[in-house]
Amino acid sequence: MAASTLTEVARLAGVSPATASRVLNGSARKPGQDIADRVRQAADSLGYIPNAQAQGLAKSSSGLIGLIVHDIADPYFAAIARGVQEAAREQRKMVLLATTGGAPAEEREAVAAFAARRADSIVIAGSRSSQPENQEGNAELAAELDRYCRNGGRVAVVGHPVVGATAPEGYHVVAVPNQELAAALAGKLASGQDGDFVIIGGPDGLFTSDDRIRGFQEGLAAAGRKPAEVLRTAFNRAGGYEAGLKLADMIKARQAESRQADSGEEAGRGKLCIFAVNDVMAIGAAAALREQGLRIPRDATIAGFDDIETLRDFRPALSTVRLPLEEIGRLATRATAPGGASAREPGENGSGSTEAGPDGGRQQPITGEVTLRRSTETTA
Amino acid sequence: MAASTLTEVARLAGVSPATASRVLNGSARKPGQDIADRVRQAADSLGYIPNAQAQGLAKSSSGLIGLIVHDIADPYFAAIARGVQEAAREQRKMVLLATTGGAPAEEREAVAAFAARRADSIVIAGSRSSQPENQEGNAELAAELDRYCRNGGRVAVVGHPVVGATAPEGYHVVAVPNQELAAALAGKLASGQDGDFVIIGGPDGLFTSDDRIRGFQEGLAAAGRKPAEVLRTAFNRAGGYEAGLKLADMIKARQAESRQADSGEEAGRGKLCIFAVNDVMAIGAAAALREQGLRIPRDATIAGFDDIETLRDFRPALSTVRLPLEEIGRLATRATAPGGASAREPGENGSGSTEAGPDGGRQQPITGEVTLRRSTETTA
DNA sequence: AAGCAGTGGGAATGCGCTTTCCCGATACAG
DNA sequence: CTGTATCGGGAAAGCGCATTCCCACTGCTT
Numbered sequence A, B: 001m002a003a004s005t006l007t008e009v010a011r012l013a014g015v016s017p018a019t020a021s022r023v024l025n026g027s028a029r030k031p032g033q034d035i036a037d038r039v040r041q042a043a044d045s046l047g048y049i050p051n052a053q054a055q056g057l058a059k060s061s062s063g064l065i066g067l068i069v070h071d072i073a074d075p076y077f078a079a080i081a082r083g084v085q086e087a088a089r090e091q092r093k094m095v096l097l098a099t100t101g102g103a104p105a106e107e108r109e110a111v112a113a114f115a116a117r118r119a120d121s122i123v124i125a126g127s128r129s130s131q132p133e134n135q136e137g138n139a140e141l142a143a144e145l146d147r148y149c150r151n152g153g154r155v156a157v158v159g160h161p162v163v164g165a166t167a168p169e170g171y172h173v174v175a176v177p178n179q180e181l182a183a184a185l186a187g188k189l190a191s192g193q194d195g196d197f198v199i200i201g202g203p204d205g206l207f208t209s210d211d212r213i214r215g216f217q218e219g220l221a222a223a224g225r226k227p228a229e230v231l232r233t234a235f236n237r238a239g240g241y242e243a244g245l246k247l248a249d250m251i252k253a254r255q256a257e258s259r260q261a262d263s264g265e266e267a268g269r270g271k272l273c274i275f276a277v278n279d280v281m282a283i284g285a286a287a288a289l290r291e292q293g294l295r296i297p298r299d300a301t302i303a304g305f306d307d308i309e310t311l312r313d314f315r316p317a318l319s320t321v322r323l324p325l326e327e328i329g330r331l332a333t334r335a336t337a338p339g340g341a342s343a344r345e346p347g348e349n350g351s352g353s354t355e356a357g358p359d360g361g362r363q364q365p366i367t368g369e370v371t372l373r374r375s376t377e378t379t380a
Numbered sequence C: 001a002a003g004c005a006g007t008g009g010g011a012a013t014g015c016g017c018t019t020t021c022c023c024g025a026t027a028c029a030g
Numbered sequence D: 001c002t003g004t005a006t007c008g009g010g011a012a013a014g015c016g017c018a019t020t021c022c023c024a025c026t027g028c029t030t
Helices: A006-013 A017-024 A033-046 A050-057 A075-090 A104-116 A132-150 A178-192 A207-222 A236-262 A279-289 A308-314 A325-335 B005-013 B017-024 B033-046 B053-059 B074-092 B104-116 B132-150 B178-192 B206-224 B239-261 B279-291 B309-313 B325-335
Strands: A064-071 A094-099 A119-126 A155-157 A171-175 A198-199 A229-232 A272-276 A300-303 A320-322 A362-365 A369-371 B064-069 B094-099 B122-126 B154-159 B170-177 B196-201 B229-232 B272-276 B300-303 B321-322 B362-365 B367-373
Touching: A006 A017, A006 A033, A006 B064, A017 A033, A050 B053, A064 A075, A075 A094, A075 A279, A075 A308, A075 A325, A075 B074, A075 B094, A094 A104, A094 A325, A094 B074, A104 A119, A104 A132, A119 A325, A132 A155, A132 B325, A155 A325, A171 A325, A178 A198, A178 A207, A178 A272, A178 A300, A178 A320, A178 A369, A198 A207, A198 A236, A198 A279, A198 B178, A198 B206, A229 A236, A236 A272, A236 A279, A272 A279, A279 B309, A308 B279, A308 B309, A362 B005, B005 B017, B005 B033, B017 B033, B064 B074, B064 B104, B074 B094, B074 B279, B074 B309, B074 B325, B094 B104, B094 B229, B104 B122, B104 B132, B132 B154, B154 B325, B170 B325, B178 B196, B178 B206, B178 B272, B178 B300, B178 B367, B196 B239, B229 B239, B239 B272, B239 B279, B272 B279, B279 B300, B279 B309
Parallel strands: A064 A094, A064 A119, A119 A155, A155 A171, A171 A362, A198 A229, A198 A272, A272 A300, B064 B094, B064 B122, B122 B154, B154 B170, B170 B362, B196 B229, B196 B272, B272 B300
Antiparallel strands: A094 B094, A320 A369, B321 B367
């Protein structure tokens, strides 16, 4: 038994389908009270549920918002997804989920699928990359997005613009001031730490990672410290863990050396200050250090970035940069709404590193906050 | 400029829309090679993307899978969502997400929305409840689901059947043996602990919680231990935290008492063994204890349930019951696939506590595993 | 050589709904 | 009292596609 149709409802109510449509779905024309009641009652008794596909086809709009993430089980994306979901609800739309693992090819595919479903807008979370092996994929993704926008779709990208997107109407960027925040973090850390800094970064070419690394180095420089060594690894927990293992060796070597040299208690001298470009990596690194018998912040300090919810119960409490993840999701989604706000990020483009297309699209200002916790406490 | 249509492609290729349709979308009839090439080329040059809405309308099927969770940012649901997403990909479908906070009324709404979109199947995660204030909502949810199934929809519920669902064709349950596993956990814990047990449970009437509590008590009884006291609280971290505060007081009182009585080192005598019905609550409780200056497992032991990914980096390592969350999501989704497996849970219905409708629907067997970790170690 | 199944393509119909467009009826001004 | 707006409802034309039916044609068989 297929679901009942509008026509059936209309027949039962003794009116035309047109009228039934007008009363059941918000139309400009409001039929008379008595008729409306009859129709509504008929619909009720039939358990009528409008066919959104047909509605969409007729109105050419679907009430769908497409969300693209790397991995929905990653707390970073999960938090953003929550925000998106919330905003979608405000707009009385549903969210269509696609997880891509970060591969541009799959992202392109997801965009195409969303376009096929005539999603009203698309939110892309997850950092862009300029790695050579992704070059082609990025170009195709950009082309797909452009086409989608040209056909009236609206897009919001979290973090960094899609490389090569020509920023047509309807293309928004929720810019995260990664660089500035990383610089601020470096500044604060530098004022409390006298050891050497090391950065655990993602693969070369990953914008989010690169921006944060660059910012951190700038902050260090501003504080008169020498640049940090950078370890490149995977942009996830496993990568952080791996780097942590290497760092553990390094730390042990330094400790031994230091002990030998001073034969005393000046072990703080060469203490390592680790900055992982995101929390998940920081957690991985911390786990590695712990397994190697090293303690934080005693043997090394460590800071992350994002302030994912998981951190709440992670010990030692991790210093990080608080990002309003949920809010980011909300803003991105709202930016794609028909009347969506679209204040362009005001102000200095800092080091002029925005290598977006001709135009980054409309931007949403986001503010983060450096949050120092136990993992970078030096005294006590 | 609206997206190009099949008709346009057909015209450009010099064929009829019918033919174009046949070559571009998997039809039984395969047009000639030359024609196919022409059509495909035309489609390419126009950047044709089939309108899934129209396809869905014509075929009356949407390629959509609806997923209902309480909160996508909760690691438990996120893990399940990942599995669902994966299985959806296998079926070349997309997942439509709805978060409801667990309110039956919102779940009903979500089901209706999915039905409107003609989702091919619906996966409902998140525990059912029989609380009186949800009574009505549950009934409506059940009715909505029934209707959806009657119209050919397929439903999979994770954990506990929806109360009152009359289990029509297409209604599946991925049964989690909460009770058995909780009993097993209790048994293992009882053999290593000599203190008193306390359970931090969710609100009365929440099936998942109640099943686990019941199972735990049974396990205790089987081990010859007296029943545990049960603290009822919210089924989330905040609830666990709250309960943890109370327990901290209790523990301190016992410690004082014990110290007075024996004036010695037999403090282990009255040590509390806490079982929280899920990991998130356990984490909340552990946080509360820590804040109160209590150490785990020294001052109290604690165990959770689910083995969410977050636990990996939580210290002390939390004893729990490992549930293959991702697999559960996958199985649930696969169960709703056209040819989906649907082996009925074989075997004993234990304490006859399955208060589902006339029939629980087809079931998927799930196995969990008691996992003891540091948080319940008594010696050392 | 005529009849046949088989093949490959096109015309037409319908999926369920929205939205003009149209028309009769009522209300109002002149 | 007639002419013109206005309102409330219905008929019909799509929205973009799949699919059934139909037809022209090929390559066989007997």
